[in-house]
Amino acid sequence: MEVVEKERSKGRSQSEKIGRIKYNQQLLKRALSEIEDVKLMLRTVVAGLGGAGFLSFKKPFIEKIACVDELDSEVLELIYESGGQGILPKDLASRLSQFKLKRHQATRRILRMNKRMEKEIGMKVAERRGWHWALTSFAFESWGESEKPQNEADSTA
Numbered sequence: 727m728e729v730v731e732k733e734r735s736k737g738r739s740q741s742e743k744i745g746r747i748k749y750n751q752q753l754l755k756r757a758l759s760e761i762e763d764v765k766l767m768l769r770t771v772v773a774g775l776g777g778a779g780f781l782s783f784k785k786p787f788i789e790k791i792a793c794v795d796e797l798d799s800e801v802l803e804l805i806y807e808s809g810g811q812g813i814l815p816k817d818l819a820s821r822l823s824q825f826k827l828k829r830h831q832a833t834r835r836i837l838r839m840n841k842r843m844e845k846e847i848g849m850k851v852a853e854r855r856g857w858h859w860a861l862t863s864f865a866f867e868s869w870g871e872s873e874k875p876q877n878e879a880d881s882t883a
Contacts, residue, residue: 769845772847776848777848785869788802788869791843798835801836805852809860810866811858812858812859815829832859833859836851
């Protein structure tokens with residue numbers, strides 16, 4: 727008799743009470759919120775180490791975060807080539823005519839790349855200088871570090 731009483735006292739599980747689908751949705755929401763907390767903690771650590779100079783970001787890492795497709799990579803490459811003065815969105819669009827990019831689309835792409843970078847590591851990849859777009863000092867240094875080994879290898883050959 728004692729065994730039967732113990733089984734009864736246990737009662738129904740949560741999935742039986744509210745339904746299996748609703749219970750699974752609750753578990754999924756809880757797991758996703760915990761993942762977001764971990765991502766936030768990771769972003770904080772990366773931003774702290776990067777800002778203190780302990781982490782140096784390379785071009786592939788920045789491209790992986792900021793760029794969604796080939797066009798984003800091309801836009802960043804043209805901005806890097808323009809140097810410190812920057813480049814106008816209409817010049818970006820004219821140089822990337824094979825992608826049928828318009829000037830306002832170039833600006834929107836840059837803003838989206840900035841948003842992704844800001845979300846991940848807390849820094850922007852490009853900034854406005856007047857009407858021109860130029861790489862931030864953080865991105866310019868990262869690009870320059872990636873370019874140095876290739877240039878040194880070319881000069882020794």
